Amino acid sequence: MSTEARKPPAQIALKIRRVLGGKTGWNGIVVQFVFAAILGWIGYEIVSNARANLENQHIAAGFGFLRNNAGFDVNQTLISYTGSDTFLRVFVVGLLNTLVVSVVGIVFATVLGFVVALCRLSPNWLLSRIGEIYVEIIRNLPLLFQILFWYLAVLAALPNPRQSISLLGIAFISNRGLVIPQPIGQAGLDPFLLVLGFGIVAVLALRIYARRALFQRGQMIRIWPYVLGLLFGLPLATMLLVGLPFTFELPQLKGFNFAGGSRIIPEFVALTLALSTYTAAFIAEIVRAGILSVHKGQMEAGASLGLSRGTTLRLIVVPQAMRVIVPPLTNQYLNLTKNSSLAVAIGYPDLVSVWAGTSLSQTGQAIEIIAMTMGVYLLISLLTSAIMSVYGWRVSRSLGA
Amino acid sequence: MTDIASSAYVRQDLIAERPAPVRMTGFVGLMRTRLLNSPTNILITIVSALLLWFTIVPSVKFLFVDAVWTGTDRTACLPENAGFAVGACWPYIQAKLPQLIYGFYPEAERWRVDLTFVLATVLLVPMLVPRLPAKALNASLFFFAFPVVAFFLLHGGGITGFGLSWTAGLLQLFDDSIIGAGQVLLSLSKTSAIAPLLWALGSLIVLVGKAISWLIFPLTWLRDQLEGSGQSVWSDFAITTVVVSLIAFVVGGGLRTGWRALAWSIGTFAAIALVIKLMGLDHGGLPVVQTRLWGGLLVTLVVSVAGIVTSLPIGIALALGRRSTIPLIRIFSIAFIEFWRGVPLITVLFFATYMLPLFLPGNFTVDGLVRALIGIALFTGAYQAENVRGGLAAIPRGQGEAAAALGLSWWKTTSLIVLPQALRHVIPNLVNSFISLLKDTSLVSIVALFDLLGSLRASFADPKWSAPSTLFTGFAFAGIIYFLFCFGMSRYSLFVEHRLNAHRRN
Numbered sequence: 001m002s003t004e005a006r007k008p009p010a011q012i013a014l015k016i017r018r019v020l021g022g023k024t025g026w027n028g029i030v031v032q033f034v035f036a037a038i039l040g041w042i043g044y045e046i047v048s049n050a051r052a053n054l055e056n057q058h059i060a061a062g063f064g065f066l067r068n069n070a071g072f073d074v075n076q077t078l079i080s081y082t083g084s085d086t087f088l089r090v091f092v093v094g095l096l097n098t099l100v101v102s103v104v105g106i107v108f109a110t111v112l113g114f115v116v117a118l119c120r121l122s123p124n125w126l127l128s129r130i131g132e133i134y135v136e137i138i139r140n141l142p143l144l145f146q147i148l149f150w151y152l153a154v155l156a157a158l159p160n161p162r163q164s165i166s167l168l169g170i171a172f173i174s175n176r177g178l179v180i181p182q183p184i185g186q187a188g189l190d191p192f193l194l195v196l197g198f199g200i201v202a203v204l205a206l207r208i209y210a211r212r213a214l215f216q217r218g219q220m221i222r223i224w225p226y227v228l229g230l231l232f233g234l235p236l237a238t239m240l241l242v243g244l245p246f247t248f249e250l251p252q253l254k255g256f257n258f259a260g261g262s263r264i265i266p267e268f269v270a271l272t273l274a275l276s277t278y279t280a281a282f283i284a285e286i287v288r289a290g291i292l293s294v295h296k297g298q299m300e301a302g303a304s305l306g307l308s309r310g311t312t313l314r315l316i317v318v319p320q321a322m323r324v325i326v327p328p329l330t331n332q333y334l335n336l337t338k339n340s341s342l343a344v345a346i347g348y349p350d351l352v353s354v355w356a357g358t359s360l361s362q363t364g365q366a367i368e369i370i371a372m373t374m375g376v377y378l379l380i381s382l383l384t385s386a387i388m389s390v391y392g393w394r395v396s397r398s399l400g401a
Numbered sequence: 402m403t404d405i406a407s408s409a410y411v412r413q414d415l416i417a418e419r420p421a422p423v424r425m426t427g428f429v430g431l432m433r434t435r436l437l438n439s440p441t442n443i444l445i446t447i448v449s450a451l452l453l454w455f456t457i458v459p460s461v462k463f464l465f466v467d468a469v470w471t472g473t474d475r476t477a478c479l480p481e482n483a484g485f486a487v488g489a490c491w492p493y494i495q496a497k498l499p500q501l502i503y504g505f506y507p508e509a510e511r512w513r514v515d516l517t518f519v520l521a522t523v524l525l526v527p528m529l530v531p532r533l534p535a536k537a538l539n540a541s542l543f544f545f546a547f548p549v550v551a552f553f554l555l556h557g558g559g560i561t562g563f564g565l566s567w568t569a570g571l572l573q574l575f576d577d578s579i580i581g582a583g584q585v586l587l588s589l590s591k592t593s594a595i596a597p598l599l600w601a602l603g604s605l606i607v608l609v610g611k612a613i614s615w616l617i618f619p620l621t622w623l624r625d626q627l628e629g630s631g632q633s634v635w636s637d638f639a640i641t642t643v644v645v646s647l648i649a650f651v652v653g654g655g656l657r658t659g660w661r662a663l664a665w666s667i668g669t670f671a672a673i674a675l676v677i678k679l680m681g682l683d684h685g686g687l688p689v690v691q692t693r694l695w696g697g698l699l700v701t702l703v704v705s706v707a708g709i710v711t712s713l714p715i716g717i718a719l720a721l722g723r724r725s726t727i728p729l730i731r732i733f734s735i736a737f738i739e740f741w742r743g744v745p746l747i748t749v750l751f752f753a754t755y756m757l758p759l760f761l762p763g764n765f766t767v768d769g770l771v772r773a774l775i776g777i778a779l780f781t782g783a784y785q786a787e788n789v790r791g792g793l794a795a796i797p798r799g800q801g802e803a804a805a806a807l808g809l810s811w812w813k814t815t816s817l818i819v820l821p822q823a824l825r826h827v828i829p830n831l832v833n834s835f836i837s838l839l840k841d842t843s844l845v846s847i848v849a850l851f852d853l854l855g856s857l858r859a860s861f862a863d864p865k866w867s868a869p870s871t872l873f874t875g876f877a878f879a880g881i882i883y884f885l886f887c888f889g890m891s892r893y894s895l896f897v898e899h900r901l902n903a904h905r906r907n
Contacts, residue, residue: 140887338745
């Protein structure tokens with residue numbers, strides 16, 4: 001009597017079941033089928049209704065309108081734009097305006113946020129209370145309220161250009177916005193930029209070399225004198241040789257307004273102020289939580305190794321705090337970018353304002369325009385979260401090692 | 402014993418009292434340890450005190466000392482007439498207060514708004530105090546009964562049918578849509594290359610539609626009969642009560658254990674009947690107030706409460722979907738959540754205002770407020786889903802496995818074991834997203850709804866009150882209201898968090 005091993009059951013059906021239905025098997029497949037049918041039905045309803053409605057309103061679907069003339073002006077453009085340009089260019093103008101207000105806002109918000117966080121962590125009781133009051137007040141008021149407050153109440157209460165407030169005689173702030181000196185390129189600009197670029201590249205290379213020397217051979221190389229020389233000395237020397245890279249054109253009061261200099265529109269000033277002060281309150285809380293998350297023992301361990309307080313902070317505490325800080329910080333940057341869409345309330349020409357606002361009312365192409373607007377923001381946030389997941393993967397890898 | 406005293410090494414006199422230790426507590430101690438303990442700290446303290454002085458003193462001066470308290474129009478708030486640098490112009494707030502609270506809600510009907518506010522407070526306060534009993538009843542009243550009652554109170558109007566007519570109407574709409582889709586396919590099949598396939602699919606769908614229409618025929622017939630009779634609401638109500646109570650009885654376990662469910666069902670319907678009778682919904686109800694007349698704090702609160710009530714179920718469903726083991730449902734939930742979280746709320750409101758009407762049948766118009774509400778519900782729902790998912794992830798696997806070992810189904814495991822624990826974990830997070838929801842409601846003013854901020858902005862345009870300090874007064878008033886609501890909620894969330902973590906404290 002021979003005993004043969006029984007043949008294993010056929011795996012193919014099981015595998016199909018697993019792939020199609022997940023862990024729930026055939027039940028899962030049925031549920032999915034029903035779900036897909038419901039989705040299909042909703043999709044069909046949407047498409048057929050939209051088609052019928054568009055036909056009734058005599059709107060041609062499609063992106064052909066992008067090549068039409070826009071025919072309206074935008075009061076802040078980073079690229080040349082006139083009313084006779086196409087809608088596509090309006091889109092780009094709006095997108096650039098959104099990006100510029102976001103970047104400027106992010107810079108100010110980060111600086112202010114770190115300052116407020118340091119205030120809150122300060123051993124001085126009064127200062128930490130001031131930080132707390134700032135955070136509580138700012139976080140508990142709607143952002144739109146703050147934008148309108150800066151725009152309608154504060155900036156509108158500023159004097160007119162003739163009585164504008166002078167900042168050291170080079171910049172002027174009034175209810176028509178902020179006027180700052182405008183740099184004008186001179187003959188020395190090209191060599192200056194060339195040398196500056198070379199200096200930055202050389203500094204980066206030097207830093208990589210120094211770190212490698214430290215990690216592989218244990219050799220400490222002091223690089224800061226070279227860094228100073230490369231970043232400041234070399235451009236300065238070029239400037240002396242070939243002349244000034246640019247001069248500043250100072251704004252002059254002529255009649256009722258300023259001539260010369262470049263004007264920053266009040267909407268931009270109000271939006272940047274509101275966005276950066278608002279986001280700074282959130283960043284402050286994130287930074288504070290990050291620094292508090294580093295155990296006290298780390299500081300003490302650093303001290304027992306004979307490191308100075310500054311070195312301990314720089315090499316031990318901050319890198320660990322950054323690991324906690326960076327993901328929510330990026331989230332706040334993303335929030336700031338999305339919140340910049342509130343510009344539409346005060347008429348700053350950002351993407352939502354000129355594209356989903358003015359262009360939409362001019363063309364009536366609601367579906368295309370809103371899809372494009374949402375798509376831009378979606379793309380930005382998906383890109384950011386992709387970068388963040390790579391960062392998280394690297395952090396977890398370095399923690400595992 | 403006496404010789405001890407005489408021993409040379411025993412001290413004969415008391416040691417002199419040492420000075421009392423430096424006080425480290427109280428205000429003096431605080432000054433010593435945390436304000437003035439080093440030169441740098443003294444400097445910082447002085448600078449901070451100056452900063453506080455230059456912000457607090459002018460604010461207090463503006464709000465109280467220099468304020469104008471009485472007057473009938475802008476002249477009272479002009480510095481020339483008042484004789485001093487005028488601070489806050491409170492008569493302006495007094496004059497605009499009805500507009501800031503009710504918008505353009507008709508004056509004779511404002512008691513309805515007040516009544517709704519009172520109802521909300523009566524339901525909300527016992528729910529927020531952890532010590533009070535009957536949380537389930539309270540929550541179901543707030544989340545299900547209150548929104549309906551509030552709608553009929555605020556908007557007015559009555560009902561012409563009840564459960565039966567509504568079910569019949571919905572099923573008929575669904576059936577019409579299916580038959581429509583089938584007929585589109587059939588007409589396409591005349592010109593298409595894959596004609597036989599389309600024809601077969603189209604006929605199949607039409608057949609299904611026909612079958613459904615025969616299935617629901619008793620319902621529609623009954624509805625038509627009821628509409629013919631004079632007492633359509635009440636007879637419809639009676640039929641619905643009987644049907645639903647019977648279903649509850651049978652599902653609850655029939656003769657053995659179903660009595661409790663039956664009693665609950667009958668009680669609920671009795672309460673509904675009482676509400677219908679009290680508000681006269683069966684013959685027209687209260688006079689209709691169009692939503693475009695609503696405004697001010699009313700809209701702010703309506704939008705936030707409606708957002709809270711609708712976003713939570715959406716969030717729970719999406720969170721469960723995202724953790725589901727069924728691939729299609731998981732993928733759909735992830736895509737849905739990430740989409741709404743990736744776009745700013747203002748584009749969502751634009752979407753709801755301009756795009757949503759295109760997606761609905763042409764004869765079907767949606768009110769502007771409802772459109773904004775749909776957008777906000779979807780948007781907040783996605784955020785709530787992530788909150789709830791955090792709570793679900795915090796529940797140990799063992800809980801679900803233990804429930805499975807006891808033989809509970811997925812639905813019972815989820816609704817009786819996992820969700821109650823998960824939701825309790827995330828109450829602070831939910832409250833925090835309600836704070837941001839309340840703040841975000843201010844955005845509806847961009848799509849032409851007059852919430853508190855919108856009404857405030859509209860009131861600035863009134864030439865009767867255009868004085869230099871009007872703007873700052875208005876912003877101060879609205880800011881105080883927003884701050885009170887948001888700060889109150891954030892303190893509450895901290896309180897709940899503290900209570901939930903009571904076991905971790907030592």
